[in-house]
Amino acid sequence: MHLVLFFIFGALCVAGALNLLLQRHPINSALSLIVVMTSLAVLYLLLGAEFLAAAQVIVYSGAIMVLFTFVIMLLNAGSEERTHGSKMAYLFGFPGVAALLGLLAFVFLSRSSSFGQAQLGEYLVTTADLSKVLFRDLLLPFEVTSVLILIAILGAVALARKEH
Amino acid sequence: MNGPAQVLRILPEVILTITGVLIMLIEPLLAQKSSRKPLGWLAVLGTLAALAASLWQYQLPPGTAYFGVVQTDAFSVFFHVLLCGIVLASLLAVLGSVPDTTENLGELFALIVFGAIGMLLMTSAVELLLVFIGLEISSISTYIMAGFRKKSAKGPESAIKYFLLGSFATAFFLYGIALLFGATGTTRIGDIAAALSTGQVSGLVYIGLAMILVGISFKVSAAPFHVWTPDVYEGAPSPIVGLMSTAPKAAAFAVLLRIAYGALPLLHAHWIPLLWWLAVISMTVGNLGALRQLNVKRMLAYSSIAHAGYLLVAFTALSVDGIAAASFYAVSYAAMNVGIFAVLSQAGGFEDRLTSIQDYRGLAYRSPLLGGVMAFFLISLIGIPFTGGFFGKFYVFSAALHSGMVWLAIIGLVNSGIAAFYYLRVITAVYSKPAATSPVNEVPPASVPLMLTLFLTVVTTLILGIVPGRVLAAAKAGAQTYASVNGNGTTVASR
Structure with a gap:
């Protein structure tokens, strides 16, 4: 059952990501991104991370994607123009991606015995465990993230503000 | 260290956060037309x-905080002292060269201060997640600052190119x-080493x-991950280029030192060849690329690839x-590079009035001080004795020779x-007679803050070139407190 669900949503995720790249209109791309995010949430759920799955749906599929769609509609973005792409992408990009994918697949498949086993729901299952990590062990990184968000806002304002 | 006293371990970062927030809060209170x-x-x-x-943190007993x-x-x-010094000199260079009418000047100062927080955290973090967040803070603030010449x-x-490629590289790092x-079940640098040793x-x-190396190589603009450097340096304002x-x-080199020597010392047989090639390719690509450049900022961009x-x-x-040689080199390079970009900010202004080497022809006639300082930094970048650049190179190459890397040194x-x-080509141009309508004739006299930057950087470069002992001793102390690796590949935890 797990395996079947994994393959269905894994395939959906990859298909959504490909569609995101191939679509010409930004709205279609945004909608495919929702498919990617939601299937990822299901994959998290299959790994026993309920909280993360719920957060993924609420934050990414919900809040962020709604914003994306609003922005695209407000800007009234037209469909993109196709270029031939750069030669470098064809020469190095695609072979590079293929090589990396092959290498990772090889390591995951051939050395799977050396990774050890983990039981589903063994590590960080409950929200209580998760909050213990987030607000205790990783308290400082969590707090410092606020600086990160602050400069992102600051930068958006500084770059987007109209010149007087 | 436990309890509220833990905050002392991140005191510089806390001070900078408060400063940045204060700048943002005061900015809207100032009158619309007043200077920022x-x-x-x-x-x-x-x-x-x-x-x-x-x-002050130096006298704290070494240790960790916040779990x-x-x-x-x-x-x-x-590295904290080095980074604060760079930020200080660059802030003065910005203050000395930026016109009062520049848009969003308050935001620029806040961004510099906030970016510094990220860089400081990168050098003191021993948890890779915190390293990542620090790296993102420093990167995002530099992406934005690169685009300030709107x-x-x-x-x-320059900002868009830097942002797109930079995000791609950060993804590799993550x-x-x-x-x-x-592989190890932990993101703590010490725990990774322990897990790998058992x-x-x-x-x-x-x-x-390999992926972490790709991410960091991009940030330090080591070839073959350097393509962004010339375009970004050309488009960004000169005092900001000095900073970035x-x-x-x-900070990225400090992270690499911590990861290489702290987390993965057992794998040194694997990362040394990788770094060997990165070093050779960066030096060669950087220097050969710089030979072909006529634009001074692009030339300095290629030179910075070579210095990486x-x-x-x-x-x-x-x-x-x-480790000590790498730390020392970071200081000497910072002093001369911030200095030369301060000269460029003074000569060309925030908006880059002077671009090609020809434009700098006769700078020494127009302003003997500025021309002399520029020549001094270029001499230091070459690595001629009595400048910081000489001892930087000297320690780096002698460390390589001592470990048997003869070819690398050659x-x-x-x-x-x-x-x-x-x-030398630039120095010759600076000391040639200017044409009657040369743009150097419009170079304004240097302002007080910019003179301060030049003073700071010249003095640091001279100290590093004449009496490098104390800085080297500090670099060695820093290297020693960190776990070191001996030739047999076993870790020697020295604390």
Whole structure:
């Protein structure tokens, strides 16, 4: 059952990501991104991370994607123009991606015995465990993230503000 | 250290956060038309306080805080002081060259201060997640600052290019961390080393190491991950280039030192060849690229790629000497590079009135001081004795020789010879007679803050070139507090 669900949503995720790249209109791309995010949430759920799955749906599929769609509609973005792409992408990009994918697949498949086993729901299952990590062990990184968000806002304002 | 006293371990970062927030809060209270420069002076004050706090941290016993996430030791203090110094000199250079009418000047000062927080955290973090967040803070603030010349098309172009490629590189870094976590079950630098020393090393660790190297190589603009550098440096305002070509790089090198020597010392047989090649390619590509450039900023961009290569040479020396040489080189490079970009900011202004080498023809006739200082920094970049650049190169290459990397040292020396040619070309131009309508005739007299930057950087370069002992001793102390690797590949935890 797990395996079947994994393959269905894994395939959906990859298909959504490909569609995101191939679509010409930004709205279609945004909608495919929702498919990617939601299937990822299901994959998290299959790994026993309920909280993360719920957060993924609420934050990414919900809040962020709604914003994306609003922005695209407000800007009234037209469909993109196709270029031939750069030669470098064809020469190095695609072979590079293929090589990396092959290498990772090889390591995951051939050395799977050396990774050890983990039981589903063994590590960080409950929200209580998760909050213990987030607000205790990783308290400082969590707090410092606020600086990160602050400069992102600051930068958006500084770059987007109209010149007087 | 427990309880509220833990905050002392991140005191410089806290001071900078307060400064940044104060700048943002005061900015809207100022009158619409009034100058934003007082905010810059506030940033200078905050940076001075952070510098003092970093120096004060030296007398704290080495240790960690916040559940082992940050560590203050001689190593972190060394880089904290260096980074605060760079930020201070760059803030003064911005204050001295930016016109009062520049848009969003208050935001620029806040961004510099906030970016500094990220860089400081990168050097003291021993938890890879915190390293990542620090790296993102420093990167995002530099992406934005690169685009601050909004009137010229090159500014936004530079910001967009830097942002797209930079995010791509950050993704590599993050994936590397994830793979290391997958292989060892932890993201703490010390715990990773412990896990690797007991268990079997899986293939994931190697891929993770390679990905982290890709991410960091991009940030330090080591070839072949350097393509963004010339375009970004050309488009960004000169005083900002002085900051972003030194501070984020120094922080990224500190991270690389911590990861290489702290987390993966057992894998040194794997990362040394990688770094060997990175060093050789960076030196060669940087110097050959610089030879062809007629634009001074693009030439300096290629030169900074070459200097990243020289610094990587030090990493291949498996010893305290290697770490100390790398740290020393970071200081000497920072002093001369911030200095020369301060000269460019004064000569060309925030909007880059002078671009090609020909434009600088006769600078020494127009302003003997500025021309002389520029020649001095170029001489230091070549690596001629009595300048910081000489001892930087000297320690790096002697560390490489001591660990038997003879070929690497030879390639490095040949490269230094090539580099002398293009630096001398600029010096010749600066000391030639200017044409009657040369743009150097409009170079304004230097302002007080900019003179301060020049003074700071010239004095630092001279001290490093004449009496390098104390800085080298501090670098060695920093290297020693960190776990070091001896030739047999066993870790020697020295604390």
